[in-house]
Amino acid sequence: MDYRILNNDLTAWVVAICIVVAVSAALRVGLGLVVRRLDRFAQTTDTYLDDLAVKVLGATHPLFMLLMGAYAGAQWLALPEKTALLLGRLAIAVLLLQVARWGDVGVRDWLHHYRNRRSFDDAASTTSTAALGFVARTALWLLIVLMILDNFGVNITTLVASLGIGGIAVALALQNILGDLFSSLSIVLDKPFMVGDFIIVDDILGTVAYVGLKTTRIRSLSGEQVVFSNSDLLKSRIRNYKHMETRRAVFEIRVAYATSKQQLLAIPAILRDAVEAQGQASFDRAHFKSYGNFSLEFETVYYVKTPDYGVYMDVQQAINIALFERFEQEGIAFALPTQNVLFSNANSGMEMKA
Template identity: 65%
Template sequence: MNYVVLGNDLTSWAIALGITAAVCIVLYTVNGVLVRRIGAFAAHTATHIDDMAVKILSKTSSLFIIVMGVYAGCQWLEMSAKSEALVRNLAVAALLLQVARWIDVGVRGWIDFYRKKRGATDVASTTSTAALTFVVRAALWLIIVLMILDNFGVNVTTLVASLGIGGIAVALAVQNILGDLFSSVSILLDKPFVVGDSITVDKLAGTVEYVGLKTTRIRSLNGEQIVFSNSDLLKSRIHNNKRMQTRRIVFAVGITYDVTEQQLRAIPDMLKEIVSSQEQVRFDRAHFKSYGPSSLDFEVVYTMLTADYGVFMDVQQAINMELFCRFAREKIDFAYPTQTIKLDNPDVLRGAAANEEFASDREPAVEAPTILRPNAQ
């Protein structure tokens, strides 16, 4: 007996199943052979392209292979126009999803390779690739989803327009989040700082640990983690200490007013000699700046030829030590806050003080007792 199932006899179904199985076996075999052959070749090469190809082909989905086999088998069957269109649309959707997966794996693999290759010499790659990965993958899957919907007959133009109107409403509701997102893109493109930079923001100093889509995280000098929103961070004045090349140092020295004229004139040359003798230092100037309330003030300016803070502190310490020793040898005293009171007639005040002292040494007089008498009536 010749049985007919869904418009096709058993022979046609058997042939269709055979075609399906054959196509699946061929696709599995070809994919496995390519992965093994390219993998063996990649083991003896230094390029990353073949390694990338192996990684991409190894992500071929079994569901995709089965759908392709079913689609090939259905070509042998007699099907209605509606059923044939449904099978074709499912096959196209499976193909698009598989292509998207291959591209997604390729993008992530390339970005990982770029990070490893440039991370040691270009720290900015860590910052930029994080946002770049998100943007590329989001755009990829959005395009694939729209293509699949269009393949199934959905009016993509109307959908995109509806999404645009809804997007405006959502944008108004989450404008702070979108502001941080666009700020992260600005950080990505402009690179005012990158991961690993030492920066100062509003008197808060630390090292950049992470730059995300919404926040940037900084490890402070005290050890805690400080989290800034990207928009607030870009509104602040950022001091990138890592990009500092030199340091301009200004410090003051005060001496007492009882210094001699010869000592006073010798101090600027003495300061210049002490500062110029240090390594990695470019002397700028040393001047008798002003008359202070209790000191004669000198100002010294020099430039460190390195941005290393530890080296700067070693140099400043050496300057202070040598300055202390030189002033001690020249009998020049450092000033400290003092006040001197000058009297117009000191002799009168001395006499008054002596009288008070004499009066305090005398015995106090004994007062006579007071007798209270009643009033006469």
């Protein structure tokens, strides 16, 4: 007796089922072999890309391989044209969903690796990279859904236009929040500063304590926390002292006009000796700079071999003490603000000076 199901005899169905099993098994075994060999190779290298490839391929869903096998088996059967077209579209949709799964796993795992690698130096980047991952994954799944709808014959032009108009409306309503969000991503990716860096923004000096999605917080020298929106912060001129290798220091001293010529000529050497006595300082120059209103002015330039502000202040303090002691020994007087006032007596024509 000749049994037929959907215009195909039992022999055709048995062959189709065998093809389903064979293709599904071949995909599973072949994928497992590739993943195992790639994993062994990844353990011998220091790069992360091969490890990422292992995790992405390992995310292949068993149902995907089964459905691919079913599509291959269906090719053996004599199916109506509409049914064959539907199966083809379903197979493409399944393939696109699997691609989306691979991309989702790849993005999540790469961001997780990035956060682990940066957590010691910049722990605050975790929040921003999580937002970046959410945006990337959302865009990926949205693109895949649109491709699937287009595959099934849905006119997505109107849908895309609607999403564009809606996106513009949302962007206008949330422009400040989105501006801070993208500024946060810019800070994370471009790295003008990181948590722990000492920076100056306008007249605010402090250490970066936190970089968030909307705000960055700076711990000022006086102890309070100063909060900047990320967009406003990036519009400002930022001076980052973290990567400074040396610190240039300039200071002036003023001595009295009563200083003798011999003392005047000795002052640059005294300044040089005071700077060179400091192990963390490198002398550059010392000069008799100018005649002031009430003093003779000297300028000294030196470099501190570390950017640490505390070390700079320790060096400057040691120099000041050394100069105080040496000037006392040499009898050189620091200048004090003085002013001469002349009194005129109109009756006697005499002038008095004080």
